[in-house]
Amino acid sequence: MIIQEKMKVVRQTEIAEHIFELTLAGKLVGEISSPGQFVHVRVSETQEPLLRRPISIASIDKTLSQMTIIYRAEGRGTKLLSSKLAEETVNVLGPLGNGFPVKETSEGETAVLIGGGIGVPPLYELSKQLKAKGVKCIHVLGFQTDAVCFYEEEFNRLGDTYVVTVDGSRGTQGFVTDVMAGLETDFATYYSCGPMPMLKAVQNAYSDKKGFLSFEQRMGCGIGACFACVCHTTNNTEHDYVKVCSDGPVFPAGVVSI
Amino acid sequence: MIIQEKMKVVRQTEIAEHIFELTLAGKLVGEISSPGQFVHVRVSETQEPLLRRPISIASIDKTLSQMTIIYRAEGRGTKLLSSKLAEETVNVLGPLGNGFPVKETSEGETAVLIGGGIGVPPLYELSKQLKAKGVKCIHVLGFQTDAVCFYEEEFNRLGDTYVVTVDGSRGTQGFVTDVMAGLETDFATYYSCGPMPMLKAVQNAYSDKKGFLSFEQRMGCGIGACFACVCHTTNNTEHDYVKVCSDGPVFPAGVVSI
Amino acid sequence: MSRLSVKLPGLELKNPIMPASGCFGFGKEYANFYDLSKLGAIMIKATTLETRFGNPTPRVAETASGMLNAIGLQNPGLQSVMENELPWLETFDVPIIANVAGTETADYVEVAKTISTAPNVQALELNISCPNVKCGGITFGTDPVQARDLTAAVKKVSNVPVYVKLSPNVTDIKEIAKAVEEGGADGLTMINTLIGMRLDHKTGRPIIANGTGGLSGPAVKPVAIRMVYEVSQTVGIPIIGMGGIADTDDVIDFLSAGASAVAVGTANFVDPFVCPNIIEELPAKLDDLGIGQLSELIGRSHRL
Amino acid sequence: MSRLSVKLPGLELKNPIMPASGCFGFGKEYANFYDLSKLGAIMIKATTLETRFGNPTPRVAETASGMLNAIGLQNPGLQSVMENELPWLETFDVPIIANVAGTETADYVEVAKTISTAPNVQALELNISCPNVKCGGITFGTDPVQARDLTAAVKKVSNVPVYVKLSPNVTDIKEIAKAVEEGGADGLTMINTLIGMRLDHKTGRPIIANGTGGLSGPAVKPVAIRMVYEVSQTVGIPIIGMGGIADTDDVIDFLSAGASAVAVGTANFVDPFVCPNIIEELPAKLDDLGIGQLSELIGRSHRL
Ligand SMILES: Cc1cc2nc3c(=O)[nH]c(=O)nc-3n(C[C@H](O)[C@H](O)[C@H](O)COP(=O)(O)OP(=O)(O)OC[C@H]3O[C@@H](n4cnc5c(N)ncnc54)[C@H](O)[C@@H]3O)c2cc1C
Ligand SMILES: Cc1cc2nc3c(=O)[nH]c(=O)nc-3n(C[C@H](O)[C@H](O)[C@H](O)COP(=O)(O)OP(=O)(O)OC[C@H]3O[C@@H](n4cnc5c(N)ncnc54)[C@H](O)[C@@H]3O)c2cc1C
């Protein structure tokens, strides 16, 4: 069930340049059903900034009723969010959307998880759940530059992790596809989240594989009512569409026209 | 000199129902030249609420570089201000306007200070300065009801203090003028701050005395540039006016048309 | 009769609060949050004759205390609304106001004719003010003659009272209001969105793929209040007011300005519970104001 | 030539930033905060033939991310402006744009004729868009023929180039813009305020004594940007853009939309240092954008 809750800030840390890790506590956590779901966050109680910000859930701890989100404080709203201190509350609507299907990879199989920039966070909870189930995870994480890399160690603990930076300041130089080219190919599934060009490149590179992609769109309501976040599907009828917020954000590869 | 400064919150306390006492520290305090000056306070760094709020300076401590303001958290802006905690900062523009002239009462003389509701705060610093100079102060403080009374004890320490409440729940029942009628009449000066009807009644009651009244108007700039806060003067030329923010807020009795 | 109830042409509202068209879909999503029967009415998403995909994305952009949208009237089309959306809404005890859109008079007439026969549609809202479609929409809303004629054409075929939704993007909204009253409108709804634009600071290009979008939210409330105030003193038909409503005080303001009921749009995105919360708070607010029946507030700003 | 400089009819601006008329008085108050010579120009408070007291108070009211004002053109009158205000401003190295207002053509003409002879007045801003005065003002700004004729009449007598300030309260601002261009305007300034109203929640009465007021501040920026975008592609004369500018990004947006320079109004009340702060930040912002000369930004949104 989707709920709206003033969640309590447990802690907030800047884990890389302008990248914040925010842990929130509340009963909303009990409602999260799959990795890759997101929350819609009100960054201020004032009417400016007005709209909620969609942020993926990066990890959950159901026993503590805590979840962590990781975001880049870039625009007005996320900058305000980054000033929240422990004990303050944040108005959160969620969990929203449909996440990555963990069940699509079986115990003993291998999954490749490919993330780009602020698309990396939801893959962390996904990897934890896949690993817990006995799936071998390989992570390919692309960033702009060393200063904005995060969670390399955390992912390392869960499986082989390749970091790629555009400027070569950490890991391999280039794009995620450059590393993907050298990976073993006998994996069962891939999961990916990141900017559109990356998703496109990944989908093309693995056109013969079962894959799941998480999309972004500017949102109004976040729950399927306003038609802000639609994408055309590959179904070539002009009127066929999906909503990223409520049908997605994760779709099987090939569904969304990219 | 008027400065704009992010002042640090030293402490904030609710001293009566919805009445907050906020102590701020900063070098702006060094610029304050008379009791009854005010500051223009930004209640949030967001663009809503947009405008600054004018609030009188209630007391100053130049050695600590601290000042206290007392305000009623009633509308959107003042409610937000009341949520500021120690160590946070508040963007303040000030000191603004011309306050009460302490020099208009000489050592050994008596002054009557009449305040109504949130017009009471600036009289506190005024009384402190008058007393320090050797002036005997009599205070008449009007409030709606007991729950919103504040600073009775503080004023008591500085001189005789009469509290009046509309509903009689504390002190005399009625309006400040009811108490004023019974006061000794051989005082030199009166100083008053409060709602317009009160100022009018006070000015009428003491028409033969030297007095100073502090006015309120809705403000834009607070510094004299926007012409929001004008009042007609008693000079009967249609175009004669004063600006409450920069010519006032304190005027000698009889200047402003009320 | 409850103190919150309002009687308008075709509508017996339990309370004056309804979600605005386009901000509530066809109700399904909000039904997960609360019982839709609590609402005074529901203004459903604009319905056109044919299925519409609408404009390319991005379709929304935030602005100071507001937002721009250029959805472009995406909707499943008349047939699907009649077969799927409206019957589902019948499970709730709530009147539906069907927002009718089109490109030319014939479309409007056809949609109005059919949709006004649905058992739960108790009024139409004629959308002559959508700024986000190339033809139709707002062109009807900025020319008094076209506005009057379209209203008359739709009135002729509609089974239920017709409210006309006015655009604020005009020099004199009173003129358009009088024209649609002349055309036979039973009521007005106002305001639709103001035309606006936001650019990307980096590229300098419009953020909304369509270029311009419609501005809504608290930012536009002063314009909406002014227009409701003016129009309510100019026409004899009732107004459903909207534009920036986010809380109970805003509702009081619109009623005071001269609206008989109100719609809440953008605020649903900020707080999905905004409508039921306002409905719950209203009685205490009336008590504070010393008002018995909500209707006493209507047009209070005009008096004295 | 510095990378921030802008050349416009009658004006050689060191930078594109100037305070907007009515939000900066005649400069005296802000001179306590910084050296006025830093500014690109100053648009002084509207000047009328006679002294004016303006409207009764309250004259301002806050709204979401904006404010309403109904000052009503209070000013000391032409003679006093010529004798006291303008000479004092001569002590600064900054061009003055004189905002000219009136009730009928003859007033405008007389004020324009005289004020345009002041040595530091390098352009006029013809205020045909003030929503806060009963006659004159906005009526000239909503009718293309009147707007054109007034512009022509003022042009005939003015010693300096004439910019016309447009009202956003119109169905088609392009039409008015074309009309004043035809009338001989050398440039446009836009936008003036949107007409709005705020009610007191308790009493239901308008807070502004005048009833309605002019809406300004960040709330209106999307409307202003849209209008600058449209008009700049319709006329051949330059635009000084304004409406909601509060920071350097906002300036970039207005230039991208098609303005050649900008004015900052309401934001001066929020932060008296807003103009010099923006001027200081601009070069770094251009660097971020990889732009050499500020002028390269102008109208960037139209390209591609
Ligand atoms: C399903 C989903 C999951 C996301 N998960 C994450 C995450 O885990 N970490 C993270 O850092 N970011 C994530 N994003 C992107 C994030 O929503 C935007 O970076 C953020 O909204 C920008 O807000 P701002 O206040 O920084 O920028 P502003 O420029 O102030 O934003 C203005 C408006 O535009 C919207 N907007 C701007 N950029 C984007 C964008 N890229 N996507 C959607 N809306 C945008 C904002 O939501 C807001 O409404 C996600 C987006 C989606 C759709
Ligand atoms: C010179 C001066 C000194 C003042 N000193 C004090 C003081 O010491 N303590 C105190 O509690 N109050 C004082 N006030 C009144 C105080 O400014 C208002 O109560 C406050 O601005 C209301 O803001 P809000 O956010 O509560 O209300 P909102 O309704 O959110 O205010 C909306 C807008 O209206 C303005 N406004 C509303 N009421 C008033 C008012 N009565 N006077 C001026 N502007 C108003 C606000 O400043 C704001 O711009 C003073 C006013 C002036 C002019």
Ligand SMILES: Cc1cc2nc3c(=O)[nH]c(=O)nc-3n(C[C@H](O)[C@H](O)[C@H](O)COP(=O)(O)O)c2cc1C
């Ligand atoms: C995302 C969105 C979609 C809208 N779609 C429609 C629509 O289909 N038909 C219509 O008449 N108005 C539509 N509107 C306008 C609203 O119904 C309403 O008139 C406007 O948003 C002002 O109210 P608000 O400020 O409360 O949002 C839409 C508004 C938004 C924000």
Ligand SMILES: Cc1cc2nc3c(=O)[nH]c(=O)nc-3n(C[C@H](O)[C@H](O)[C@H](O)COP(=O)(O)O)c2cc1C
């Ligand atoms: C208090 C106030 C007074 C104004 N007075 C004038 C004026 O005298 N002449 C004029 O042309 N515009 C006047 N304006 C309009 C501004 O110059 C400007 O066009 C408008 O406020 C939009 O810009 P902003 O959002 O930056 O304030 C005034 C605006 C305000 C807020």
Ligand code: FES
């Ligand atoms: S954001 Fe509203 S439908 Fe997806």
Ligand code: FES
């Ligand atoms: S508030 Fe601007 S002149 Fe007084």
